[in-house]
Amino acid sequence: MFTERYDWLLPSKRRTWRLEDxxxxxxxxxxxxxxxxxxxxxxxxxxxxxxxxxxxxxxxxEACSPFRRHG
Structure with missing residues (x-):
């Protein structure tokens, strides 16, 4: 099966990038x-x-995780 690729649609999924975000x-x-x-x-x-x-x-x-322990 051949399908067209769109930049706003996730490959092999039914959701767009925006909806998934x-x-x-x-x-x-x-x-x-x-x-x-x-x-x-x-x-x-x-x-x-x-x-x-x-x-x-x-x-x-790890740098942006609020649960990362420093030390």
Whole structure:
């Protein structure tokens, strides 16, 4: 199957970069269940498992992590 590649659409996914960034922001701001409930209310059909998977796939550098111990 051949598909056209767009720069605003993630490859092999059903979400755009912008939507995934919004979901990541919601998931980091709240817990998975609350973010999923909020997404359902505003019309984004996303489950908490998907949000948790998105959080685990996000790379966080040690320099900007607030949980990094100094010493």
């Amino acid at each position: 919004m979901l990541r922001t919601l998931a980091f701001s709240t817990n998975g269940v609350q973010a999923s409930n909020l997404c359902q209310k505003i019309g984004m059909d996303v489950r908490h498992d998907t949000l948790l998977r998105l959080l685990h796939q996000t790379e966080i550098s």
